[in-house]
Amino acid sequence: MPGNGSILRRLDESGVPLLIARLVVGGLFVYMGVNKLADPIGFLKAIRQYQIVESPLLLNSMAIVLPWLEIIAGSALILGLFIRGAATMMIVMLAAFTPAIMVQTSRIMAETGTPFFQVEFDCGCGGGPVIIWKKLLENTGLFLLSFVALLSRTRRFSLDLWLARRSGTPAWCHLCGYSMGRSVAGLCERCATPPTLPSARPAQ
Amino acid sequence: MIAIRRAFIEFVVIGLIGVGLGFGVNAVRAKGSIEATKNYFDKGVPANPAGSRTAKQSPVTQVEKEAGPASDVAAPAPPSQTEPAAPTTGSEPPSDTDRPAAKAHPKHDYQAIEFDEVAAIFNDPATRQGLNLFVDARDDDPFAEGRIPGAVQCYPYEMQRFLDTVLQRAGGVEKVIVYCNGGECEDSIFTCRELIEAGVAYDAVYLFEGGWEEWTVNNMPVESDR
Numbered sequence: 001m002p003g004n005g006s007i008l009r010r011l012d013e014s015g016v017p018l019l020i021a022r023l024v025v026g027g028l029f030v031y032m033g034v035n036k037l038a039d040p041i042g043f044l045k046a047i048r049q050y051q052i053v054e055s056p057l058l059l060n061s062m063a064i065v066l067p068w069l070e071i072i073a074g075s076a077l078i079l080g081l082f083i084r085g086a087a088t089m090m091i092v093m094l095a096a097f098t099p100a101i102m103v104q105t106s107r108i109m110a111e112t113g114t115p116f117f118q119v120e121f122d123c124g125c126g127g128g129p130v131i132i133w134k135k136l137l138e139n140t141g142l143f144l145l146s147f148v149a150l151l152s153r154t155r156r157f158s159l160d161l162w163l164a165r166r167s168g169t170p171a172w173c174h175l176c177g178y179s180m181g182r183s184v185a186g187l188c189e190r191c192a193t194p195p196t197l198p199s200a201r202p203a204q
Numbered sequence: 205m206i207a208i209r210r211a212f213i214e215f216v217v218i219g220l221i222g223v224g225l226g227f228g229v230n231a232v233r234a235k236g237s238i239e240a241t242k243n244y245f246d247k248g249v250p251a252n253p254a255g256s257r258t259a260k261q262s263p264v265t266q267v268e269k270e271a272g273p274a275s276d277v278a279a280p281a282p283p284s285q286t287e288p289a290a291p292t293t294g295s296e297p298p299s300d301t302d303r304p305a306a307k308a309h310p311k312h313d314y315q316a317i318e319f320d321e322v323a324a325i326f327n328d329p330a331t332r333q334g335l336n337l338f339v340d341a342r343d344d345d346p347f348a349e350g351r352i353p354g355a356v357q358c359y360p361y362e363m364q365r366f367l368d369t370v371l372q373r374a375g376g377v378e379k380v381i382v383y384c385n386g387g388e389c390e391d392s393i394f395t396c397r398e399l400i401e402a403g404v405a406y407d408a409v410y411l412f413e414g415g416w417e418e419w420t421v422n423n424m425p426v427e428s429d430r
Contacts, residue, residue, distance in 0.1 A: 040236045041343070041361045048245060056243040064230045064238055069222035076218060084207065085214020092215075150211070171210070179207070 015156025026077030032126030033070030046124025080158025360394035386415030
């Protein structure tokens with residue numbers, strides 16, 4: 001019920017947080033993926049420095065596939081298609097590489113005696129050498145925004161909703177784009193609420 | 205539960221598209237293609253290299269040596285610490301027991317050569333006559349920006365692009381001097397391995413660890429495409 005929802009829920013229903021999360025995370029991942037794709041050998045050398053895989057087959061496959069995963073998942077987020085799957089993909093990639101960056105940072109600190117806030121190297125993130133504390137902060141932000149995209153229950157401004165409307169068996173409410181739950185003729189519980197309730201929206 | 209299953213299916217679909225596109229595009233791209241099974245970072249000397257292609261066994265060199273003084277103008281010999289064993293008749297690397305102690309380098313198994321010796325070889329008339337070869341193990345941009353004059357490019361991750369040219373030029377030379385950026389750069393090590401694997405004699409290959417950094421710091425001549 002709109003009137004009874006928490007502030008967070010109402011904010012989510014507006015679709016704005018999801019839209020911001022999709023555009024920021026999707027845009028950044030597409031940008032970084034394209035950069036990696038432009039220099040696959042450079043990316044291969046960058047991920048090798050983490051020493052997380054020994055097998056050449058696995059290492060090379062990561063260099064071949066990861067840029068495309070970033071581009072496809074990023075594009076999906078921007079378009080609003082497969083939002084939860086794309087957000088999960090982002091979270092998995094961030095969860096794999098952020099700790100690897102931290103381990104590499106501590107290795108560099110131990111070997112060279114460089115203070116944490118001055119550590120800088122090419123993390124293979126697609127932007128060349130970066131100051132690592134900024135990168136870790138950026139990844140934390142991306143992580144949180146990916147969770148916003150994963151947990152959001154609305155699909156306003158997205159291709160998912162457009163497809164749901166066309167499919168006839170929508171997963172998202174025809175009217176407000178919210179998660180269907182118990183559906184009533186293509187409308188969610190919220191939109192199908194009888195108009196006698198002051199908070200209800202008319203189903204036009 | 206439905207939402208989780210749906211998210212999982214979407215995740216798998218995105219993953220499959222990524223894998224398909226990644227390997228598909230990698231197979232057809234002209235530059236920067238990665239061989240999935242190749243170990244690009246092997247620093248060890250190959251155990252069974254192909255047939256030798258160096259001057260010491262090359263008919264071309266024998267003719268040159270007999271014909272004129274060109275090959276008699278010997279390049280300055282490297283100091284004893286990097287002096288290789290007597291030229292081998294084959295391209296197989298010497299066994300550990302045959303190898304001079306100086307070759308036991310902490311980072312690699314190849315013959316290191318210092319800047320002074322490299323400079324002497326560069327200034328040697330024999331080099332201008334093609335009896336020594338400089339091999340630049342860097343990528344296209346830095347190579348085009350500036351290189352040791354007369355150097356041929358041989359980026360170890362794209363050997364198929366360069367190998368024919370390098371082997372053609374390496375046929376008939378005394379020394380093949382391989383360099384990259386210097387410092388932490390390892391690409392020259394991988395190029396040494398690739399060259400020896402392709403048939404260049406182990407004893408003809410020298411690794412200039414100071415590389416491009418040391419070359420430019422010492423204000424040596426530079427060749428550029430820009």
